[in-house]
Amino acid sequence: MNLFRTKPIRPTDEAGLRRVLGPVDLTLMGIGCIVGAGIFVFTGQAAALHAGPAIVISFAITGVACGFSALSYAELASSIGGCGSAYGYGYAALGEIVGWIIGWDLILEYGLGVATVAAGWSGYVSDALASIGAKIPYEWTHAPGVCTTGPVQQCGSANLLAIGVILALGLLLAAGAKESLRLNAIMVAVKLAALLLFIGLALTRVDPAFWHPFIPPVGLNPAGHTAYGWNGIVSGAAVIFFAYIGFDSLSTAAEETRNPQRNVPIGIISAMVICTTLYMVVSLLLTGIVPFRTLTGNSPVSGALLAIGYNWGAAAVAVGAIAGLSTVLLVLFFGITRIIFAMSRDGLLPTVFAAVNERTRTPVRVIAVLAVIVSALSGFLPLKSLVKVVNIGTLMAFTVVCLGVIVLRYRNPDMPRPFRVPLAPLLPAVGAAINIYIAAHLPGVSWVAFVIWLLIGLCVYFLYSHKHSLLHQPRAPAAELGGR
Secondary structure, X not given: OOOOOOOOOOXXXXXXXXXXXXXXXXXXXXXXXXXXXXXXXXXXXXXXXXXXXXXXXXXXXXXXXXXXXXXXXXXXXXXXXXXXXXXXXXHHHHOHHHHHHHHHHHHXXXXXXXXXXXXXXXXXXXXXXXXXXXXXXXXXXXXXXXXXXXXXXXXXXXXXXXXXXXXXXXXXXXXXXXXXXXXXXXXXXXXXXXXXXXXXXHHOOOOHHHHOOOOXXXXXXXXXXXXXXHHHHHHHHHHHHHHHHHHHHHHHOHHHEOOHHHXXXXXXXXXXXXXXXXXXXXXXXXXXXXXXXXXXXXXXXHHHHHHOOOHHHHHHHHHHHHHHHHHHHXXXXXXXXXXXXXXXXXXXXXXXXXXXXXXXXXXXXXXXXHHHHHHHXXXXXXXXXHHHHHHHHHHXXXXXXXXXXXXXXXXXXXXXXXXXXXXXXXXXXXXXXXXXXXXXXXXXXXXXXXXXXXXXXXXHHHHHHHHHOHHHXXXXXXXXXHHO
């Protein structure tokens, strides 16, 4: 049983998906996924609970780690463009078992990511409706088991808003990639405008005293846990890594991209530079206009503007946050459908999910099944505590991509590489090491959940996937990657 047999490169025209995306579409897609919950929610919470004003350093760390990973993604996208995603890259570079583990990992990562962000989206929309007198009862905007505190306790029955937005996005994605990304482009413009407004208003009210001490000493945070210092900075980096999940989403679109060898690297690197810059600027200003310990709420950016008297600015930022979370949902949902489609096409999951609709050229069956499952997760399960499991999935995927570059440089040195990571294998190795270092600072519950999901995945692989893999069928090509 050869578990590490690598997959031949699939000719890019065999996928059956419509090639409609260019570099601008991909850059906006990356911004759409990266600038969302991370900047509107987790930036403030990571500052209050982990790093203080030094959250800027946390973003610098994640930016460096993501920069190395982005370069590695770009090289593999330019040379193995048809495979798409860390799943395809791991399969082609490190073998089927590694590809399966990462693909299985990404299904958890993206599925929980969509469900978690949908719950956050529901909260923002519910607050916005309440502000104009259209309040929805608490029980219909929260999952069962989510209750208020106080003399009159309210508990959720079903998060109908979260269910509704996922079903609506499923219909949109089924209509076609280009149609989905037109809406994404509009919402990206809205949230970027909101962030630029925040930056402009915050610049007028910065108080440098709020940045002292820049790295708070080790002590208790507002939640009563020990935080701050260098460990707090790294823990903050681990928490906000959720924001950078969009890089892998870009690579999942390789098979729907015109000239993916050129356009995917452009989209990945452009999105990384723009988003990291935005995160660092916003986090610096956010901790410069209010005390960082007050940023514990679910809407710290708009809440900070309220605290300094810009009520209208807070409302505008809230609209941008809703748009931002909507784009994250759209791109994450897009990404998980393409990963399952690719795994099914390779025989690792039932091939019924590899079918493409003749009219829209989209994997409608995958989209429909996921819309039902993920909407149920977001509507009926309290998922806030599981967001850190998404982070560990992102870090593991990035690590595999960095290692894949190193392996392929030695295994296939003559393979065409329109884009090459500079100083390889040094930079990919450093990227992998930083990812593992950050993952080590995630809480133990994240690792436990990750290991349990991994064990389930290995059972599925040995009981079903390995037997049905097209790579092991009699008619499967015998040559490995690059004609080995």
